[in-house]
Amino acid sequence: MSKTTHAKIVIIGSGPAGYTAAIYAARAMLAPVMIQGIQPGGQLTITTDVENYPGFADVIQGPWLMEQMEQQALHVGTRLVTDHVNMVDLGQRPFRITCDSGDVHKADSLVIATGAQARWLDLPSEQMFRGHGVSACATCDGFFYKGKDVIVIGGGNTAVEEALFLTNFASKVIVVHRRDAFRAERILQERLFRNPKIEVIWNSVLDDVLGSENPRKVIGAVIRHVKTSAVTEVPADGIFIAIGHSPASELFAGQVEMKPNGYIKTAPFSTATSVPGVFAAGDVTDDVYRQAVTAAGLGCMAALEAERFLAAQHVESVAAE
Numbered sequence: 001m002s003k004t005t006h007a008k009i010v011i012i013g014s015g016p017a018g019y020t021a022a023i024y025a026a027r028a029m030l031a032p033v034m035i036q037g038i039q040p041g042g043q044l045t046i047t048t049d050v051e052n053y054p055g056f057a058d059v060i061q062g063p064w065l066m067e068q069m070e071q072q073a074l075h076v077g078t079r080l081v082t083d084h085v086n087m088v089d090l091g092q093r094p095f096r097i098t099c100d101s102g103d104v105h106k107a108d109s110l111v112i113a114t115g116a117q118a119r120w121l122d123l124p125s126e127q128m129f130r131g132h133g134v135s136a137c138a139t140c141d142g143f144f145y146k147g148k149d150v151i152v153i154g155g156g157n158t159a160v161e162e163a164l165f166l167t168n169f170a171s172k173v174i175v176v177h178r179r180d181a182f183r184a185e186r187i188l189q190e191r192l193f194r195n196p197k198i199e200v201i202w203n204s205v206l207d208d209v210l211g212s213e214n215p216r217k218v219i220g221a222v223i224r225h226v227k228t229s230a231v232t233e234v235p236a237d238g239i240f241i242a243i244g245h246s247p248a249s250e251l252f253a254g255q256v257e258m259k260p261n262g263y264i265k266t267a268p269f270s271t272a273t274s275v276p277g278v279f280a281a282g283d284v285t286d287d288v289y290r291q292a293v294t295a296a297g298l299g300c301m302a303a304l305e306a307e308r309f310l311a312a313q314h315v316e317s318v319a320a321e
C-alpha cells in the first residue's frame with residue numbers, strides 16, 4: 001500500500017550532486033531523504049576510468065566511486081529510497097513528490113539533482129536500430145562488438161572516451177565529427193590519435209543508419225561531408241551516438257524557471273531556483289562545466305542553502321506564533 005511521509009529535505013537524483021547534498025544535509029541533522037531514480041549513481045555508473053576526480057592517485061572506476069558516495073551518504077544518516085519520481089507539485093507547501101510506487105514524499109525543501117541523459121540525433125533509422133546496433137553507451141554495449149567495426153559520432157570527451165574504450169573490443173573504430181577539430185581534452189585527443197585502431201572522418205555527419213531485418217542489425221552508415229555534401233556509405237556493425245547530453249528537467253517544466261536550453265535556472269553563485277526552498281545542483285542546471293567534481297560542489301551548495309532556508313522558515317514560524 002502506498003504511503004505518505006514528510007521530510008525536511010528531499011533530494012531527487014543520486015549522482016555526485018545528489019550524494020554530496022545528502023552528506024551535507026545529513027551532517028546538518030536534517031535527516032535527508034534521497035529518491036535515487038531509475039539509474040542509481042547516475043552517469044558515472046556507465047563510465048569506466050575516472051582520472052580527474054581529486055583525491056585518488058590511481059585511476060578509479062566510475063561505478064566504484066558512486067558506491068563510495070552512496071555508502072558515505074548512508075553512513076551519515078541519509079534515507080535512500082529506491083523509486084522513481086513521476087510527478088512533483090511545487091505549488092503547495094510542503095512540496096509533494098509522487099513516485100512510481102504510489103508513495104508520496106512531502107518536503108519542506110527540495111534539491112533537484114536529476115542530472116542529464118545522452119542526446120540522440122532523432123533520425124528515424126537511429127530510432128529503428130536502437131538496441132540493435134545503435135547505442136549511446138559504449139561501456140554498456142561495447143562488449144558485443146568483439147572483432148567488429150564500429151562508428152562513433154561526436155567530438156567531445158564522451159565521443160573520444162567511447163572510441164578509446166571500444167578499441168578494447170572492436171577491430172576498427174571510425175569517429176565521425178562534424179567539424180575539423182575535437183572539443184575533447186588534449187590528453188584524450190592525443191591518446192586517440194596515437195591509437196592505430198581509430199580513424200577519424202572530419203567535417204561529416206551521420207545522415208542515415210543502414211541495417212537489415214531478420215535479425216534486425218546495423219550494417220553501415222550514410223555519412224555526409226558538410227562542406228561538399230558528398231555522401232559515402234561506410235560499412236559498420238555498430239554505431240555509437242556521443243553528441244552530448246540533455247538535462248533531465250521535464251518533471252519540473254512550468255514549475256521552476258528554465259533556461260531556453262532546458263537547464264534549470266539558478267540565481268548567480270547559488271543553487272536557488274525561482275521557487276523558494278527548491279534548489280538545483282549538478283548537470284540538470286550546469287550547462288557549462290558538467291563535471292563530477294563541479295556537480296559535487298553544487299550539491300554541497302544546495303544542502304547549505306537548503307539548511308539556511310529551513311532555519312529562516314523556522315524563525316518566521318516561531319515569530320508568527
Ligand code: NAP
Pocket residue numbers: 052121153154155156157158159161178179182183205242243244245288289290291
Ligand atoms: P559535449 O562536450 O557537448 O560534446 C558533444 C559533441 O557532439 C561535440 O563535439 C559536438 O560537436 C557534437 N555534436 C553535438 N550535436 C551534434 C549533432 N547534432 N550532430 C553531430 N555532432 C554533434 O558532450 P560530451 O562529450 O558528452 O561531454 C559532456 C560534458 O561532460 C562535457 O563537459 C565533458 O567535458 C564532460 N565529460 C567529461 C569527461 C571526463 O572528464 N573524463 C568524460 C565525459 C564527459 P561540436 O564540437 O561541433 O559542437
